[in-house]
Amino acid sequence: MRNHKLTELNEQAVQYIAVGAAVLGTGGGGDPHIGKLMAMEAIRKYGPVRLLSPEDLEDDALVVPISMIGAPTVMNEKIPSIQQMIKPLDMIEKELGRKVSAIMPIEVGGGNSLVPVITAAERNIPIVDADAMGRAFPESQMVTFYLDGIDCSPITMADERGNGVLMHAIDGVWEERMARAVTIQMGGSASICDYPVTGAQVKQSAIPHTLTLAYEIGKTLFESKELKQNPIEMLLKQLNGYALFQGKAVDIRRRTEGGFTRGEAIFEGTDAKKGRTMTLFFQNEFLLATEDGHSIAITPDLISVLDQDTGMPITTENLKYGARVSVVGFPCDPKWRSPKGLETVGPQYFGYDAPYVLIEQLAAEKGGAE
Amino acid sequence: MSHTNVDNMEEIYRIGIDVGGTNTDAALLDSKLNTIHTIKVHTTRDVNEGITESIRRLLAESSVNPAQIRYAMLGTTHCTNAIVERKHLGKVGLIRIGAPATTAVPPLADWDDTLKATVCPHAYVVHGGYEYDGRTIVETDEEEILDCFLKMKGEVEAVAICGVFSPVNTSQEKRVEELAKQVLGADMPVTLSHEIGSIGLLERENASLLNGALLNVIAGVVKGFEEALHTYGIDASLYICQNDGTLMYSEYALRYPILTIACGPTNSIRGAAHLSGLNDALVVDIGGTTTDIGVLMQGFPRQSSAAVEIGGIRTNFRMPDILSIGIGGGTIVRLDETQDQVTVGPDSVGYELLKRGLIFGGDTLTATDVAVKLNRYEWKDAQTEVLDESICKRADEIITRDIEEAIDRMKTSSDPVDVILVGGGSILVADKLEGVSRIVRPDHYDAANAIGAALGEVSGETERIYSLDEMSYDEAKEDARSHAIEQAVLAGADRDTVQIVLSEDIPIAYLPGNALLVKVKAAGRL
Numbered sequence: 001m002r003n004h005k006l007t008e009l010n011e012q013a014v015q016y017i018a019v020g021a022a023v024l025g026t027g028g029g030g031d032p033h034i035g036k037l038m039a040m041e042a043i044r045k046y047g048p049v050r051l052l053s054p055e056d057l058e059d060d061a062l063v064v065p066i067s068m069i070g071a072p073t074v075m076n077e078k079i080p081s082i083q084q085m086i087k088p089l090d091m092i093e094k095e096l097g098r099k100v101s102a103i104m105p106i107e108v109g110g111g112n113s114l115v116p117v118i119t120a121a122e123r124n125i126p127i128v129d130a131d132a133m134g135r136a137f138p139e140s141q142m143v144t145f146y147l148d149g150i151d152c153s154p155i156t157m158a159d160e161r162g163n164g165v166l167m168h169a170i171d172g173v174w175e176e177r178m179a180r181a182v183t184i185q186m187g188g189s190a191s192i193c194d195y196p197v198t199g200a201q202v203k204q205s206a207i208p209h210t211l212t213l214a215y216e217i218g219k220t221l222f223e224s225k226e227l228k229q230n231p232i233e234m235l236l237k238q239l240n241g242y243a244l245f246q247g248k249a250v251d252i253r254r255r256t257e258g259g260f261t262r263g264e265a266i267f268e269g270t271d272a273k274k275g276r277t278m279t280l281f282f283q284n285e286f287l288l289a290t291e292d293g294h295s296i297a298i299t300p301d302l303i304s305v306l307d308q309d310t311g312m313p314i315t316t317e318n319l320k321y322g323a324r325v326s327v328v329g330f331p332c333d334p335k336w337r338s339p340k341g342l343e344t345v346g347p348q349y350f351g352y353d354a355p356y357v358l359i360e361q362l363a364a365e366k367g368g369a370e
Numbered sequence: 371m372s373h374t375n376v377d378n379m380e381e382i383y384r385i386g387i388d389v390g391g392t393n394t395d396a397a398l399l400d401s402k403l404n405t406i407h408t409i410k411v412h413t414t415r416d417v418n419e420g421i422t423e424s425i426r427r428l429l430a431e432s433s434v435n436p437a438q439i440r441y442a443m444l445g446t447t448h449c450t451n452a453i454v455e456r457k458h459l460g461k462v463g464l465i466r467i468g469a470p471a472t473t474a475v476p477p478l479a480d481w482d483d484t485l486k487a488t489v490c491p492h493a494y495v496v497h498g499g500y501e502y503d504g505r506t507i508v509e510t511d512e513e514e515i516l517d518c519f520l521k522m523k524g525e526v527e528a529v530a531i532c533g534v535f536s537p538v539n540t541s542q543e544k545r546v547e548e549l550a551k552q553v554l555g556a557d558m559p560v561t562l563s564h565e566i567g568s569i570g571l572l573e574r575e576n577a578s579l580l581n582g583a584l585l586n587v588i589a590g591v592v593k594g595f596e597e598a599l600h601t602y603g604i605d606a607s608l609y610i611c612q613n614d615g616t617l618m619y620s621e622y623a624l625r626y627p628i629l630t631i632a633c634g635p636t637n638s639i640r641g642a643a644h645l646s647g648l649n650d651a652l653v654v655d656i657g658g659t660t661t662d663i664g665v666l667m668q669g670f671p672r673q674s675s676a677a678v679e680i681g682g683i684r685t686n687f688r689m690p691d692i693l694s695i696g697i698g699g700g701t702i703v704r705l706d707e708t709q710d711q712v713t714v715g716p717d718s719v720g721y722e723l724l725k726r727g728l729i730f731g732g733d734t735l736t737a738t739d740v741a742v743k744l745n746r747y748e749w750k751d752a753q754t755e756v757l758d759e760s761i762c763k764r765a766d767e768i769i770t771r772d773i774e775e776a777i778d779r780m781k782t783s784s785d786p787v788d789v790i791l792v793g794g795g796s797i798l799v800a801d802k803l804e805g806v807s808r809i810v811r812p813d814h815y816d817a818a819n820a821i822g823a824a825l826g827e828v829s830g831e832t833e834r835i836y837s838l839d840e841m842s843y844d845e846a847k848e849d850a851r852s853h854a855i856e857q858a859v860l861a862g863a864d865r866d867t868v869q870i871v872l873s874e875d876i877p878i879a880y881l882p883g884n885a886l887l888v889k890v891k892a893a894g895r896l
Binding site: 034037038040041042071073074076077078079080081082083084085118160161162187188248250254256268317322324 | 468469470471472473474475476479480499501502505507508534535569570571572778779780781784876884885886887
């Protein structure tokens with residue numbers, strides 16, 4: 001599907017990735033706007049960033065993911081500094097006593113897809129075209145590295161004042177608890193490096209070519225506008241996706257539970273879906289879609305809400321009454337469908353009663369029933 | 371439709387003027403808010419001429435004694451135009467209180483170079499800022515700040531100050547304002563970001579900068595308005611309309627010109643509510659080139675929740691949620707004979723309708739021609755026989771469908787809604803629309819915007835993050851309510867009439883203590 005190889009992240013690429021990452025963010029992951037502005041500023045200042053395919057990594061290369069942890073609302077107000085984006089990397093290098101060969105995004109959804117560009121540009125090191133989610137998820141242990149038993153430590157965090165924290169956690173679940181506590185003390189938003197991995201581990205465990213995927217999605221959405229083609233149809237073809245529902249948001253219920261925004265959005269069907277009702281359950285991300293009470297897509301498969309006209313993604317925070325949307329679903333990376341994957345990010349983990357069924361199977365059953 | 375009221379020497383009147391792109395509308399209301407008279411004149415290149423002319427005709431035609439006019443309200447597009455056309459903008463010096471945070475995105479990062487050079491020759495990021503809960507990130511360094519102001523001296527006409535989480539803790543911004551006046555003089559106008567926008571640093575900073583750049587523009591507007599009133603012997607309190615449907619004292623408007631942007635559609639919505647007596651409905655305002663649809667909720671327009679771009683710049687101050695579609699009285703209707711297809715718009719003959727429309731002897735088939743041909747509206751001496759009825763019917767179907775679809779998009783549920791039709795182009799619309807329970811066409815429908823401007827309520831707002839671990843939900847809401855009410859009273863509202871007109875809260879993810887962003891607005895009569 002990729003018609004050319006993306007080898008460099010410039011300002012144009014950053015703009016495409018920001019849009020693609022919002023689609024892969026499945027409603028969460030934060031607004032990529034600030035991430036995009038930070039990345040573009042860094043590229044203007046230090047030049048474009050080299051993008052490395054995971055296959056091109058030496059097996060013993062040291063690769064470190066970098067991301068922001070905390071509340072996107074805080075990051076939009078207390079924007080990070082460039083120093084703050086470099087410090088966790090410096091601390092990792094010091095702790096491990098060796099240089100980092102490349103950095104990578106921990107998630108390709110939302111703002112964190114572009115956060116590594118700042119550090120990479122300033123340090124003049126490449127970014128690996130891969131991530132450890134293939135989408136966005138809310139917690140630190142929800143990464144493929146955790147599924148594969150890779151050590152998340154040492155973990156380094158920094159705030160804008162110059163504070164740095166070095167942590168050793170026994171696993172990703174403990175990392176989540178401790179890093180979250182540190183983040184609060186740092187003012188609700190912090191930079192973090194975790195899961196320092198080798199080139200071999202990236203090849204074995206990360207989800208490859210996801211920055212290119214985000215780029216291609218963004219490019220499709222921008223180009224469909226110019227070509228006057230239906231952006232949603234183009235996207236579905238590109239991602240082997242399913243058109244789940246078309247309709248209008250008629251009720252959105254939000255509540256805060258355990259530090260997360262949880263809720264449901266109810267949609268009334270239009271066009272082919274007239275007379276039907278879809279409910280989307282979310283906790284930052286869209287996690288479960290039901291039509292007239294029956295599941296039609298379930299986490300960890302991806303559910304994205306797109307503006308019916310432009311195809312542009314809508315986040316859970318920006319979804320409002322009256323929005324005309326197309327809801328689409330995509331199969332997740334097969335790693336999430338393993339028993340440990342489903343234990344970590346399946347519907348039960350998020351407190352939903354529905355058993356996980358592959359989106360392909362749900363679509364086939366539905367096709368058969370109608 | 372109008373009547374004079376010269377007998378009542380005790381009566382106190384108010385005038386409202388709304389300057390639009392094509393027309394300047396004016397309305398005269400009595401103390402019970404009855405409409406006495408309305409006027410429509412062309413908006414002139416020098417906007418003040420149109421304003422003066424509308425006042426002249428209003429007084430001449432109504433015979434009201436100018437001495438009995440006590441309130442004068444103006445809604446204007448001056449500021450919007452200044453930004454879009456990039457003319458008359460002043461030079462602003464910016465202080466962002468943010469370092470060591472925020473430096474990864476410098477000020478004006480998403481502005482184009484021309485506008486950057488026009489508006490902001492000096493932008494500095496200094497040490498300071500707060501956390502979301504009001505804790506200090508780092509102290510400010512007064513020497514550093516004084517130094518920035520020294521560099522600005524003689525090169526800026528206004529100052530904008532924007533600190534991290536200043537909506538939560540305003541102290542640093544206020545202290546920096548004192549330092550600005552110390553160096554640049556007590557007369558230097560200063561915009562504090564916490565008075566302009568909400569959480570979201572870059573958008574609030576942008577809005578504050580634009581506000582500073584518009585100070586000259588609004589000063590010209592207020593001066594012109596004062597002179598026009600003075601010319602006709604009107605000694606009234608002056609108010610300027612803001613985009614949430616409430617008014618600002620002219621002295622207040624001189625400090626917050628950005629809040630006048632997009633007051634036009636808001637005035638229509640408020641006017642439509644008053645004229646129809648409805649508090650909850652959709653307002654469809656059809657002009658010469660566009661149809662603007664807004665949502666009336668408890669007497670006020672629904673606000674947009676998304677960041678709003680003005681002249682290509684992302685801002686986050688309050689704006690009405692308006693859907694505009696390209697259908698108006700002057701919209702051009704075409705027949706593609708090869709494909710046998712009728713199309714409507716999106717272009718319009720605009721103010722040349724009376725010259726170019728076919729029924730007026732012109733050369734262009736317009737939406738107004740269609741409406742007259744289908745007997746929606748009578749026009750004396752209309753040359754309807756030249757019109758092809760089947761083309762008109764097909765065009766009418768498209769117009770009706772487009773308006774129905776736009777109405778549906780703005781609804782909050784699939785239940786049928788009441789629609790109030792206002793604006794000169796509202797004659798285009800059929801008496802029945804799908805999804806609409808009732809169509810209300812109030813008197814004075816074509817001057818609803820000027821009437822909305824004249825109504826005059828003033829408001830106050832709170833936007834604050836509360837921790838529900840420290841207080842109950844009810845206590846947080848009560849705190850926000852009483853703060854908003856005090857703000858409204860400060861803005862000139864009569865305390866006895868102040869009501870809460872908007873109250874919403876948004877839980878914030880990933881913050882401890884069940885953080886809740888609460889927004890409350892209160893409004894009351896003058």
